[in-house]
Amino acid sequence: MGGLARSAGRTAFGGDPASYHAVRPAYPDWVFATLGERCGLRPGAAVFEVGAGTGTASDRLLAMGASPLVAIEPDPRMAGHLRQRLTSPDLQVTVAAFEEADFPAASFDLGVAATSFHWVEPERGHARAFRLLRPGGWWAMVWNVFGDEARPDPFHEATFELLGGETSPSAGAPGRPPFALDAARRRAELEAAGFTDIAFEARPWTLVLDPPAVRALYGTYSDVNQRTPDERERLLDALAEIAVREFGGRVERNMITALHLARRPVVPEAPPGA
Numbered sequence: 001m002g003g004l005a006r007s008a009g010r011t012a013f014g015g016d017p018a019s020y021h022a023v024r025p026a027y028p029d030w031v032f033a034t035l036g037e038r039c040g041l042r043p044g045a046a047v048f049e050v051g052a053g054t055g056t057a058s059d060r061l062l063a064m065g066a067s068p069l070v071a072i073e074p075d076p077r078m079a080g081h082l083r084q085r086l087t088s089p090d091l092q093v094t095v096a097a098f099e100e101a102d103f104p105a106a107s108f109d110l111g112v113a114a115t116s117f118h119w120v121e122p123e124r125g126h127a128r129a130f131r132l133l134r135p136g137g138w139w140a141m142v143w144n145v146f147g148d149e150a151r152p153d154p155f156h157e158a159t160f161e162l163l164g165g166e167t168s169p170s171a172g173a174p175g176r177p178p179f180a181l182d183a184a185r186r187r188a189e190l191e192a193a194g195f196t197d198i199a200f201e202a203r204p205w206t207l208v209l210d211p212p213a214v215r216a217l218y219g220t221y222s223d224v225n226q227r228t229p230d231e232r233e234r235l236l237d238a239l240a241e242i243a244v245r246e247f248g249g250r251v252e253r254n255m256i257t258a259l260h261l262a263r264r265p266v267v268p269e270a271p272p273g274a
Contacts (some may be wrong), residue, residue, distance in 0.1 A: 003167050004222060010097055011171030012222040014054065014077030021081065023216040024144075025207055027114065028257050031142050032060050034201070035110070039138035040260060041066065045109045048072060048132060050098045050125070051116025055082045057142070061112065062088050070094060070108075074102050099124050106134045113141045118169040118179040122186075126193035133264040134202035139195060141260040143170075143180035148204055148254035155251045158242055162235065168222045180258040195262035202258040209251045211243040 004012075013020055035041040043224045052058050052071035066229050073079040074097040084092050087182040094101055098120055111129045113120070129139045147156060172179040183200040190198050209217060218224055220249030224232055243251050 003171070004169065004226065006119050006121060006169055008075035008226070009116075009169075009222065010246070012225050013051045013220065014075035015225065016219075017054050017081035019216060020220045021056065021079075021085070023213060023220060024054075024056055025255070027057055027060070027142060028145060028203065028205065030203065031257060031259055032064060034259060034261075035061075035112070035138075035140060036064055039140055040109050043067065046070075046107065047104070047110045047112060048108050050113035050129075051119060052082060052093075052113065052114075053078050053116070054100075055110060056088050057114035058082065058091065059086055062086065062090055066090060066110075070103070072096060072098050074098075077114055085172045086165050098128065102126075103132055105131050108132050109134060111137070115143045115180075117141045123192070126189055126195070130193050130195065130264055136266040137194040137264050139262045139264070141180075141186070142189050143258045143265050145170075145178060145180050145256040145258055146207075146253060147178070148256050151204070151254045153254050155243070155247060155253060158246055159239055162238055163223070163240075168187075181256065183260070186260050189239050190260070190262040193263070196265050197261070197263040199261045200259070202256050205257065207253045207255050209243070209253065211240040211249055211251075214243045214251055 021255050041047070041061065041064050044067055045065060046068060047061055047066040048070045049058060049061065050072055051074045058069060058071055070092045071082060071092055072094050073082060074095065076095050079093050079095045111133060117125060133139060147153060170179050176182050176185065176260050181202060218239050219236050224235060227235065243249060
């Protein structure tokens with residue numbers, strides 16, 4: 001079993017953007033409440049979003065007043081769907097990888113990466129986020145994680161060998177928790193980039209799927225999309241069949257929403273006469 005390169009994430013999800021958007025779960029309300037209460041997400045806040053995709057988080061950021069919201073998305077197919085779906089004048093879509101996007105330094109109040117930052121090289125990504133934020137600005141990384149080792153996961157166990165194949169960077173480093181849940185390593189990276197006020201929160205929940213939803217959701221996974229079309233269809237058919245035969249048409253997947261927060265320090269004012 002090999003691992004997908006981080007660069008693979010730039011084109012792994014754009015084959016059917018509408019289906020991707022329809023089936024990927026939304027982020028819980030508490031995430032956006034935290035961004036509003038703690039991180040300055042309010043009307044007029046300048047926000048950049050890393051790997052915005054079809055805008056699963058973008059619409060909520062806009063609804064809370066982000067203006068502008070600069071959505072950075074490397075796949076032109078995903079970016080095109082985002083532009084068509086969200087027509088807000090406050091939305092600006094930039095087709096580029098985050099590592100290569102060029103914006104003025106210290107021009108944003110908040111940066112957000114929603115289930116995307118595992119596709120970015122952490123050292124370069126955090127350094128770029130730090131540079132883009134104004135002093136006192138916040139950097140937020142959020143993930144909807146599929147799986148929770150603290151709870152039984154019968155469907156995952158029933159399909160583990162069937163899935164096999166290459167793993168996404170979301171799996172994390174060997175011997176460590178998944179990327180989104182590796183709070184110690186993420187903290188170390190953020191501290192190395194100069195961030196302060198680092199915080200981590202994770203809350204479990206359950207996603208319920210019928211067989212068509214199982215097929216649609218797994219069809220958006222990066223490792224599934226790396227297969228040939230025939231292999232992919234056979235795998236998705238098999239997953240849906242297991243959902244019917246072994247789970248009576250009702251699959252429960254354990255989910256964790258993980259939120260990492262960090263702040264660019266406020267530069268202290270020089271004393272009078274200095």
